[in-house]
Structures are given as C-alpha cells and as structure tokens.
Amino acid sequence: MMIHASEATVLSALPNLTPPLASCGSLKRLEAHLLAHQPSIEHWLRQQWLQTPAPFYASVDLRNAGFKIAPVDTNLFPAGFNNLNTTSLPMCIHAVQSALSRLCSTATQILLIPENHTRNQFYLESVATLRDVLDNAGYSVRLGSLIPDLHAPQTVNLPSGKSLYLEPVMREGDRVKLQDFDPCIVLLNNDLSSGRPAILENLSQKVIPPLSLGWSNRLKSEHFTHYKQVAQEFAQLISLDPWFIDPLFSYCHEVDFMKKEGEACLAAQVEMLLAAIQRKYDEYGITHRPFVIVKADAGSYGMGVMTVHSPEEIQSLNRKQRTRMAATKEGQKITKAIIQEGVYTFETWGEKNSVAEPVVYMMDRFVVGGFYRVHTDRGVNENLNAPGMHFEPLAFPEPCCMPDKKQDADACPNRFYAYGVIARLALLAAAREVAETEQIPVL
Amino acid sequence: MMIHASEATVLSALPNLTPPLASCGSLKRLEAHLLAHQPSIEHWLRQQWLQTPAPFYASVDLRNAGFKIAPVDTNLFPAGFNNLNTTSLPMCIHAVQSALSRLCSTATQILLIPENHTRNQFYLESVATLRDVLDNAGYSVRLGSLIPDLHAPQTVNLPSGKSLYLEPVMREGDRVKLQDFDPCIVLLNNDLSSGRPAILENLSQKVIPPLSLGWSNRLKSEHFTHYKQVAQEFAQLISLDPWFIDPLFSYCHEVDFMKKEGEACLAAQVEMLLAAIQRKYDEYGITHRPFVIVKADAGSYGMGVMTVHSPEEIQSLNRKQRTRMAATKEGQKITKAIIQEGVYTFETWGEKNSVAEPVVYMMDRFVVGGFYRVHTDRGVNENLNAPGMHFEPLAFPEPCCMPDKKQDADACPNRFYAYGVIARLALLAAAREVAETEQIPVL
Numbered sequence: 001m002m003i004h005a006s007e008a009t010v011l012s013a014l015p016n017l018t019p020p021l022a023s024c025g026s027l028k029r030l031e032a033h034l035l036a037h038q039p040s041i042e043h044w045l046r047q048q049w050l051q052t053p054a055p056f057y058a059s060v061d062l063r064n065a066g067f068k069i070a071p072v073d074t075n076l077f078p079a080g081f082n083n084l085n086t087t088s089l090p091m092c093i094h095a096v097q098s099a100l101s102r103l104c105s106t107a108t109q110i111l112l113i114p115e116n117h118t119r120n121q122f123y124l125e126s127v128a129t130l131r132d133v134l135d136n137a138g139y140s141v142r143l144g145s146l147i148p149d150l151h152a153p154q155t156v157n158l159p160s161g162k163s164l165y166l167e168p169v170m171r172e173g174d175r176v177k178l179q180d181f182d183p184c185i186v187l188l189n190n191d192l193s194s195g196r197p198a199i200l201e202n203l204s205q206k207v208i209p210p211l212s213l214g215w216s217n218r219l220k221s222e223h224f225t226h227y228k229q230v231a232q233e234f235a236q237l238i239s240l241d242p243w244f245i246d247p248l249f250s251y252c253h254e255v256d257f258m259k260k261e262g263e264a265c266l267a268a269q270v271e272m273l274l275a276a277i278q279r280k281y282d283e284y285g286i287t288h289r290p291f292v293i294v295k296a297d298a299g300s301y302g303m304g305v306m307t308v309h310s311p312e313e314i315q316s317l318n319r320k321q322r323t324r325m326a327a328t329k330e331g332q333k334i335t336k337a338i339i340q341e342g343v344y345t346f347e348t349w350g351e352k353n354s355v356a357e358p359v360v361y362m363m364d365r366f367v368v369g370g371f372y373r374v375h376t377d378r379g380v381n382e383n384l385n386a387p388g389m390h391f392e393p394l395a396f397p398e399p400c401c402m403p404d405k406k407q408d409a410d411a412c413p414n415r416f417y418a419y420g421v422i423a424r425l426a427l428l429a430a431a432r433e434v435a436e437t438e439q440i441p442v443l
Numbered sequence: 444m445m446i447h448a449s450e451a452t453v454l455s456a457l458p459n460l461t462p463p464l465a466s467c468g469s470l471k472r473l474e475a476h477l478l479a480h481q482p483s484i485e486h487w488l489r490q491q492w493l494q495t496p497a498p499f500y501a502s503v504d505l506r507n508a509g510f511k512i513a514p515v516d517t518n519l520f521p522a523g524f525n526n527l528n529t530t531s532l533p534m535c536i537h538a539v540q541s542a543l544s545r546l547c548s549t550a551t552q553i554l555l556i557p558e559n560h561t562r563n564q565f566y567l568e569s570v571a572t573l574r575d576v577l578d579n580a581g582y583s584v585r586l587g588s589l590i591p592d593l594h595a596p597q598t599v600n601l602p603s604g605k606s607l608y609l610e611p612v613m614r615e616g617d618r619v620k621l622q623d624f625d626p627c628i629v630l631l632n633n634d635l636s637s638g639r640p641a642i643l644e645n646l647s648q649k650v651i652p653p654l655s656l657g658w659s660n661r662l663k664s665e666h667f668t669h670y671k672q673v674a675q676e677f678a679q680l681i682s683l684d685p686w687f688i689d690p691l692f693s694y695c696h697e698v699d700f701m702k703k704e705g706e707a708c709l710a711a712q713v714e715m716l717l718a719a720i721q722r723k724y725d726e727y728g729i730t731h732r733p734f735v736i737v738k739a740d741a742g743s744y745g746m747g748v749m750t751v752h753s754p755e756e757i758q759s760l761n762r763k764q765r766t767r768m769a770a771t772k773e774g775q776k777i778t779k780a781i782i783q784e785g786v787y788t789f790e791t792w793g794e795k796n797s798v799a800e801p802v803v804y805m806m807d808r809f810v811v812g813g814f815y816r817v818h819t820d821r822g823v824n825e826n827l828n829a830p831g832m833h834f835e836p837l838a839f840p841e842p843c844c845m846p847d848k849k850q851d852a853d854a855c856p857n858r859f860y861a862y863g864v865i866a867r868l869a870l871l872a873a874a875r876e877v878a879e880t881e882q883i884p885v886l
Contacts, residue, residue: 039582366537
C-alpha cells in the first residue's frame with residue numbers, strides 16, 4: 001500500500017544489494033570512483049549550470065544493478081514531493097528561492113497548475129507539499145485548475161489534514177488569472193500529455209517549465225540522446241566507461257500496436273539492443289540475461305511499458321498486451337516507441353526482499369532528497385512505476401550531498417551521493433533539452 | 444559545560460518565555476505580524492539581496508525580551524558551526540554552492556584561514572565542521588594558519604574524532620599558497636582583531652570576507668547605524684515601530700578605562716540612552732528596569748562588556764572592572780565604546796530556568812540554522828557571550844524557513860521564522876557595510 005508523506009517510513013536500514021553478484025565489486029568501484037573525483041565532479045557541474053541553467057524541478061528514476069547505476073526516466077513535472085523526508089523540505093524551500101530569484105526576480109505571485117486527476121490523493125498530497133514549499137519560500141501561491149468542467153472553486157480535503165483549493169483558470173488578453181489574482185509566474189505541475197492547452201499559449205507571464213517540455217512535444221529518445229552526450233563528457237572527465245551510467249537505447253517512430261504496424265522495426269531494434277547489451281555483459285563478465293524495456297517515447301505514468309527478453313516476444317504479443325501498449329495517459333495513442341536497455345534493480349528492502357528503486361528529486365541545481373519505490377510483487381527486471389501498481393515510498397534517511405570518505409564507498413551517505421550525481425547528469429540532459437526547445441520559435 | 448556538535452543536545456522543547464510578562468502579548472503580536480506579512484517580507488528581502496549581495500556567512504546573536512526581538516551582535520567570521528543541528532548541514536552545503544557560484548564561479552580550491560588560538564577545541568570543532576561543509580560542497584579545502592611560529596604543518600586531533608591539518612601560509616608574489624596548493628579563494632574565519640595581516644594584503648586571489656571587515660577596521664556602531672536604517676525601512680514595509688526590532692545605541696570614541704578618560708562622555712550617553720529606553724518602556728507599559736550594555740566598539744568574543752543600570756556605575760568602576768573593560772581579544776586596547784540598549788532575554792530552558800539566547804547562522808542569503816546559548820549562571824540582563832563563561836549549545840530543532848500559519852504565532856516553527864527574519868535584517872545591514880567598505884580604496 002502506498003502511504004502519504006506524513007506517514008512515510010524513514011529507512012532505518014538502506015536497501016541491500018542482492019543477490020550477491022559476481023560483479024558486485026563494480027558498483028562499489030563506481031561509487032568509490034565518484035567519491036574520489038568529487039571535487040572535479042562538482043566543479044564540472046558548476047560550469048555546466050553556468051552554461052545551461054538547471055530546470056526549475058525534476059525527479060529522476062534510477063536503477064541500481066550493482067554493476068551499473070543509470071537513469072531510466074526523467075520527469076520535468078515531478079509528483080511525489082509528499083514522499084520526501086521532512087528534512088528535505090528546507091532544502092526545497094531554499095532551492096525554490098534560488099531558482100525563482102534567477103528566473104523571475106520580481107515575482108511575488110505564483111499560479112500552480114496541477115494535473116487534472118483530482119481523485120488521486122497521493123498526487124494531490126504532492127501538490128499540497130509543493131504548494132507549502134512555495135508558500136514557505138515567501139510567495140503567494142494559488143492553484144489554477146485546467147479541469148474543463150470546473151466552473152467554480154473546489155476544495156479537496158486530503159488524508160494528511162491539508163486541503164487544496166482548486167480555482168478555474170481564466171484568460172484575460174495575454175495573461176492567465178484567478179479571481180483577484182494576477183500571477184507573475186505560471187508553474188506547471190501538469191505534464192500536458194493531452195496537448196498544449198490553448199489557454200496557456202503566448203502568455204506574457206513566465207511559464208515554468210516551458211510548454212514545449214510537456215509530453216505532447218517531448219520524446220524520451222531526445223532526452224536520452226542528450227543524456228548519452230552528457231554521460232560521455234562526464235565519463236571522459238573521470239575516466240569511466242559511460243556504459244556504467246548510461247542505458248543503451250533505440251527507437252521506432254511509426255508503430256501501431258493494435259494494427260501490428262512497425263513490428264519489424266521494433267523486433268529488429270530489440271534484437272540489436274539485446275546483442276549490444278550482451279557484448280557489454282560479456283566485456284565485464286556479467287552473467288545475467290539481457291533485457292530491454294519497450295515504452296511510449298512520449299509516455300509517462302509508467303503506462304505503455306513492457307519488459308522484453310527476445311525479439312520474438314514482440315511478434316507474439318496477445319491482444320491484452322497490445323491494448324496495454326497502444327495508449328498512454330489520457331488515452332493518447334502510442335505511435336512512437338523507445339527501446340531502452342533494461343537495467344536490473346538489485347536493491348531490495350525488508351524481510352520480503354522487496355524490489356526497491358530510487359527516485360531522486362532536484363529543484364534548481366540542487367538535489368533536495370529522494371525516496372525508494374518499494375514493490376513487494378514485482379521482479380528485478382520490471383518497471384516499478386506502473387499504473388495500478390502500489391508501492392511503498394521510503395524516504396531517503398540522509399541527504400545526497402554529504403558523502404563521507406571515512407565510510408565504506410557503498411555506505412548510506414556515499415550511495416546517496418552517487419545517486420545524486422547520476423540524477424544531476426540526467427538533470428543536465430534535461431537542461432540541454434530545455435535550452436534546445438527554447439531556441440525553436442513556438443508556433 | 445559547553446559540548447561539541449556531535450553531542451549537541453537537540454531541543455525537545457522550545458525555551459519558554461518567562462516570567463509571564465504584563466506585555467507578553469507583544470511578542471506574540473510581533474511574531475504574528477511577521478507571519479502575516481511573510482510574502483511581502485520575503486519579496487522585500489529578495490529585492491534587497493539583488494541590490495546588495497549577502498555576505499558569505501554570518502551569525503547573529505539575538506535577544507528575545509518578549510516585547511522585543513533584536514540583534515545585539517553580528518559576527519562576519521562565525522564560529523559555532525559545530526553547534527548546529529546536523530540537519531542544518533545540507534542547507535549549509537547548498538548555500539555555500541550558491542554563494543561561491545556567485546562570488547567566484549571558477550573556483551576549485553579554497554584556503555580556509557582560522558583563528559590562531561589552537562587550544563580552543565570548541566572553536567576548532569567549528570573549523571572542522573566548516574571545512575567539511577566546504578568539502579561536501581565540492582571544493583578542495585586546506586587550512587592555512589597565520590600562527591607566527593608555525594613553520595611546519597601541524598595536526599590537531601579533536602574530541603569528535605575529526606582532525607585538523609594546519610599548514611603555514613606562504614606568500615608568493617601576489618598570491619598566498621600552501622605546499623602544492625594554489626587556492627582561488629581565501630576564506631577568512633579569522634576576525635583580524637590584531638590587525639590586517641600583511642601577508643593577505645593586495646592579493647590577486649579573492650578574499651572572503653574582505654579584509655576591511657575585520658575587527659581592526661570594523662565598528663559595531665557602524666553596523667548598528669546600518670541596522671537602524673534597515674530596521675526603519677523594514678518597519679515601514681510592515682507598519683511596525685522599529686524599536687520592537689532595533690536596540691537603541693550611542694557611542695564614545697575616546698575612552699581609556701585605565702586612565703579614567705572619556706568617563707564623562709560614557710556617563711552622559713548612558714544617562715541619555717536609559718532615558719530614551721524608559722520613554723519607550725512607558726509608551727508600551729513595560730515595567731522592567733531599563734539597562735544598557737557598554738562594550739568595545741571594535742570588540743568581539745564578548746570581551747570588554749558590562750551591564751549598566753545608571754550613569755553612576757560608570758564613575759564608580761573598581762580597578763578589576765576597569766581592567767576587564769580596557770582590552771579585548773589578543774590584548775587590543777579599547778578606546779572606542781558602544782553603549783547599546785540592553786535587551787532582556789526572557790527565554791529560559793530546562794528545570795533550572797537557565798537563560799537562553801538564540802544565535803542564528805546564515806550562509807549566503809539563507810538562514811541555515813541556529814542554536815541557543817544556555818547559561819545556568821547568568822542573569823536575564825547579562826551578556827551571554829563572555830570569555831570564560833561556559834554555555835550549553837542547544838541546536839534549533841527545526842529550520843527557520845518553515846513557518847506554519849496553522850500553529851500558534853509563537854509555536855516553534857513560527858518563533859524560529861521570526862528569528863530568521865530579524866537575523867536576516869542584521870545580515871542585510873552587514874551586506875551594506877561590506878558594500879560601503881568595498882567602495883573605499885584599500886591603502
């Protein structure tokens with residue numbers, strides 16, 4: 001069962017890496033390597049943020065295979081703030097102050113636009129936490145809803161005792177407003193899966209993140225193309241094979257799962273990718289079976305995702321599997337698919353050895369915290385962010401910015417530091433994505 | 444007994460305001476007033492930091508009289524980082540990253556110059572904590588000592604298990620160096636009480652804070668002149684009598700306690716100030732006895748400080764009292780005195796009702812934490828930062844940036860928010876001091 005922030009268990013013990021791997025030493029070596037290069041890593045990241053400012057916020061799903069730590073998804077409209085340790089919140093507040101001073105120094109009022117699904121209380125708890133962070137940062141914050149049939153303000157009471165006051169967004173000329181509220185900043189916590197809302201086009205107000213970063217425009221394959229470049233630069237900096245931090249990927253951009261179109265492309269890419277992974281596994285003596293994840297290139301919410309071990313699986317999908325792959329959030333049809341190297345997650349937690357996947361949160365260029373998604377009923381090679389799947393959030397017990405060289409390389413603070421580094425590489429890839437889309441004139 | 448950071452007790456309960464005051468409601472009103480104006484306060488502060496960047500770091504001693512909260516000392520070379528709650532450290536790390544990106548974006552190596560007193564283990568624990576913060580922020584940090592007879596590196600082992608490696612600073616041309624270490628930044632944690640060290644003059648490296656802010660140049664009366672202006676602007680913003688946050692003061696700049704010179708000036712200023720305080724007490728129905736603090740205008744470390752209730756006390760000082768007032772740290776002679784309104788501290792802690800004084804820490808423009816100085820053997824009208832006086836540091840249990848409007852105005856998070864606001868006003872005064880001194884060409 002998923003639980004909300006105020007009840008979120010704080011880890012007393014870090015998830016273990018299990019089963020003991022022949023190549024288990026590799027991760028420790030990776031963590032030790034990052035630790036040893038900490039000053040040059042931080043220096044390099046500082047230079048990167050000067051060239052390409054960090055997005056306002058992001059969360060990154062990581063997978064830790066023991067021999068490899070890699071991001072598998074980067075969310076520019078993060079939810080789950082309610083899952084963070086409460087000690088993360090002051091860091092969030094300071095990071096927001098830092099970001100907004102840079103992005104819009106005169107701002108006082110923020111219009112926060114959440115997703116439309118008002119029945120997901122876990123999501124709404126995240127919105128409430130985010131609102132409180134913005135409020136504590138010293139801004140006047142109100143919630144503007146894009147729900148089409150919301151004609152009057154609506155109060156939503158939450159299990160935590162907090163409540164949300166959702167107001168219909170009104171357009172006046174080149175501004176969006178609420179009743180008696182003319183915001184300077186429009187902060188999107190809505191990933192625009194169903195398209196760019198006309199009401200938000202061509203505003204004189206600053207929209208953060210830009211509309212062009214919504215899933216109606218964005219492709220995971222573009223993000224991971226940027227990430228590949230970032231990983232290569234970074235790997236060169238610290239003399240590392242970039243594969244240890246970068247999942248291989250490919251894509252097919254003309255697929256229709258219901259009509260069985262594009263299957264040849266998918267099967268060919270799956271075969272090629274599995275072979276490439278196998279070569280890497282052979283190079284490093286990894287005896288696990290390679291797998292890939294096929295998912296919507298413009299998808300989110302873990303919908304339209306499947307684990308594949310052979311090209312034949314693509315051709316033998318049954319109707320139920322095809323239906324599940326055919327559409328993502330809000331019924332958007334999937335026509336573009338990304339095929340990504342599957343990264344085992346060998347972190348487990350608790351007596352049941354539940355599979356645990358770290359999610360790292362960043363605001364501005366700062367890692368503000370994270371939590372583990374712990375699943376009791378999923379395998380080490382499955383996507384842990386899937387619709388209808390319940391997970392238990394376990395807040396990171398420590399910050400990600402306090403490595404301790406006196407402790408073992410994979411001790412708590414050092415593992416979290418490693419997660420924070422890899423997550424910031426994904427953040428940098430996202431920053432370059434933002435910079436690129438902002439150069440393209442919006443129609 | 445003073446204890447070091449790793450043992451620092453975290454407050455389970457906030458100090459109480461005691462004794463119950465006729466005017467006790469005032470403070471709650473002040474805290475409620477700050478809380479109600481939070482967005483405009485934060486907006487105003489944001490604008491101020493754009494105009495005048497915050498100093499790299501500072502700590503501010505506050506006094507909470509129930510009817511008044513005011514800063515009584517602002518330290519631009521703060522010690523006591525070891526007394527902060529460990530949850531403050533990630534905030535320190537992020538604030539350092541923020542400050543140094545602004546001050547010297549290309550920096551990688553920092554030379555930290557501590558005070559010369561190597562026998563004060565409490566101070567050295569603070570240096571170790573500060574070094575670790577800089578290290579975690581991703582810089583290469585080494586300690587350069589100005590101890591005149593230090594000719595070879597010296598290792599100092601500390602009770603916490605940490606150790607300091609002190610190296611003699613060498614001058615080469617317009618740079619200071621250590622063996623195989625050419626820093627980009629010289630960070631002073633030495634208040635230069637005994638003068639500007641020649642070895643640090645005219646460096647091509649960035650010196651933070653500037654040499655001109657050392658106690659050899661700085662006067663408390665200048666700081667509090669800036670603070671008065673800040674308090675007035677702030678009080679106007681939120682419609683408040685600035686006296687509620689600003690201690691009245693005056694000064695005499697030609698005194699010699701041993702030769703009994705300048706006593707007439709002191710007595711006259713004391714009389715005038717006591718009368719001014721009495722008028723304010725009358726205005727607000729405060730029945731306590733006014734008092735003033737006489738201290739070295741260029742002093743620090745709580746040396747050369749006395750509590751005075753009448754002008755006659757000045758004239759009747761005995762030899763011991765005169766000797767104590769005649770010199771400050773490192774034997775610097777006191778010739779300039781500041782006379783400051785005494786602000787009662789009515790916060791007490793524990794079963795013994797020990798007097799508690801909050802100290803707030805800031806790095807860059809962020810309040811990163813604080814602690815209470817708790818004295819078992821001092822009165823409500825005495826200076827709590829005095830030489831030889833032992834205090835117990837009680838780390839603030841909560842951050843100063845998370846006020847909670849649902850709780851009572853003087854509940855923990857709201858009182859800490861109020862402290863953070865007043866401390867940042869002192870920080871702003873210091874920022875203006877820095878800006879002013881940096882305009883004066885250094886000889």
